[in-house]
Amino acid sequence: MRTTEEILARAVAAKARLGALDTEAKNRALLAMADALVAHKQPILAANAEDLTAAEGKISVVMLDRLRLTEARIEGMAEGIREVAALPDPVGETLMRTERPNGLVIERRSSPMGVIAIIYESRPNVTSDAAALCLKAGSVCVLRGGKEAHRSAAAIVDALREGLAQAGIDPELIQLVEDTSRASAQALMHAEGQIDLLIPRGGAGLIRACVQEATVPCIQTGTGICHVYVDASADLDMALRIVENAKTSRPSVCNAEEVLLVHSAVAERFLPRLRETLTDARAAAGKPPVELRLDPRAAAIIPGTPAGPADFDTEFLDYILAVAVVDSVEEAIAHIDTHSTHHSDAIVTADPAAAERFCREVDSAAVYVNASTRFTDGGEFGLGCEMGISTQKLHARGPMGLRELCTWKTLVTGNGQIR
């Protein structure tokens, strides 16, 4: 097994050879990576079968399903790489340009980070997604997946590297950490001067560890306690559609709704319809009903579980919704300010002043007016791809696309200017 230090040294060495990669070479490399992935279907599936056998009984059924690859999933991964090839090159874009009175031309130009490390868990598709996005962004990637998926990840990386070699590109641009113990994650968190950006993609514990421990630049991704506030002026049919979609279309993801706030002026009309739609109608239709955890004012209107002290601060990722009644948009904003993870929060309203105030004062990565929070996603936002959703304010906020995987440098051109 190669040590993590050795892999980091290889990544840094490979960085020096990135300079020669223009848009055409990167896209050629990406298409070759996609083809190689499909060509290597069999060894990838075989490695995945070994991972699945080893993991059975040790991880949950949901996690096992995330780990499982099929021919269709591998084809989907290859298609994802081809889509990255089709995106515009984020490197070399002029972000600002000024000519100074002294004749200096000053140009801020997007440029690669250098080495990007990604620590992730058991989904094998992250391996190919992350490798493709980093390459397009002009950076070397250092991938460190979870141990349950390691055989799958190694087979995928073998394929991707073979694709690079076939395209005449240095395979060392994609590095997979071989040690999957906690020590390797820590080595990445402390690889100052070697890693330019570390992105943890996974559960709250992993992200917390990176924020606490990392001395390399790190982007915090993920947790979402998302709110929908139904204003006094809301179209209640629209509100019901949005709440149902935000809560139930995919409860396990970070942009799903966890908390509903309802203005007291409409609570008596809205909450019984909410209960009917989310609980009774779903149960009757054989869908998982949503458990409503109600604050005292909501509980005075409809039946449900009384909300406990933690229910307004929990990312349920499940068919559970905390519900509270508020008396104004101000009170809704104050509740969100206190309890939100500032990922995605929505207002449903027909009042432009309330919408404007909500947009101005809610300090979240994505603030919605009359739409479901489920749209917080690189693809849905038109970025064409996504490397996680940043919940920090530095560098990237919300879905991270290719541009957020780049830095810039300033080119200053003169003819002998001195200061």
Add this chain to the structure above:
Amino acid sequence: MRTTEEILARAVAAKARLGALDTEAKNRALLAMADALVAHKQPILAANAEDLTAAEGKISVVMLDRLRLTEARIEGMAEGIREVAALPDPVGETLMRTERPNGLVIERRSSPMGVIAIIYESRPNVTSDAAALCLKAGSVCVLRGGKEAHRSAAAIVDALREGLAQAGIDPELIQLVEDTSRASAQALMHAEGQIDLLIPRGGAGLIRACVQEATVPCIQTGTGICHVYVDASADLDMALRIVENAKTSRPSVCNAEEVLLVHSAVAERFLPRLRETLTDARAAAGKPPVELRLDPRAAAIIPGTPAGPADFDTEFLDYILAVAVVDSVEEAIAHIDTHSTHHSDAIVTADPAAAERFCREVDSAAVYVNASTRFTDGGEFGLGCEMGISTQKLHARGPMGLRELCTWKTLVTGNGQIR
């Protein structure tokens, strides 16, 4: 003395009242702050005199001079605040806008960080500069200056807060940490959820401590081991002017040159002129001569101190220049890649291919062609101001202006869209 925890709590509480500050209110506040600074000249000078008396004999003459305020310096600080008032508002700018096929309008809009903390050392003007920049960027500031300057900083903050009050703006938007022990700096580094951005401005030790310890988002500023490479094709008169300016115009700052690389094809012509200009002519004119620390190839051409092993990795901040001879632009780039702090590096050349290669491959915040590295500065780059120079790649790189003190949020406006 108020505790740092109490000051942080006040800063967070004040943040909620920022929403009401539009451009006009911010500019009115800034002008009132400038006027109040001038009106408070006497108490500020009296406090500064106490600081100076207490510091005498304990800090260097250079540091004492940095600490010293005069009427003219206070007027300069007020003028600096007025200049910030005149700059465009960085908040509320539309950075990206897209209308999706489903009708959602998605707009990325610049928005305030929230609470920005600055840890700095003995220059009192940083107190007013930082307060003004944070206010214009829509954020509350938490200032933590050095203990030598604490009386001066407190008097300046009193004036600024009185200016805010006179303009009808909450004085709590400017917070000064009263404890100047190491404990308060550490409290700021760990104030997760309270501080949105921490900027250390000071020596390498302070910056290192922040990078190592901070769990709040932090921007690394400063150290500059800057290179000038004189190419085979360089106009040697221009090269000499640039090298002299980059080295001697202000040796104590981070954008000053520390290392000179000379192509071997011109070394025999260039180095004797360099020595004459930087050493003999300066000594004859009564200016401090530059000590040249020469690699063996340079030492074979001109007299000077033999370069020791650390000389190509030292930020001298003094009249000292390390000099090496290289055989190609590739070798110069490789040297810079290994030894630069990636702050500002320059090539002097008449060859467009060499310039282009240098710009593409040198991975520094500012890359110069035919100009002095001394221009790396917010004012010189046309940003109108500067809150330090970032040497990291995340969020801000190079001089940080008002835009780099902001984050963004994404506003999503629909009419009932669900996913």
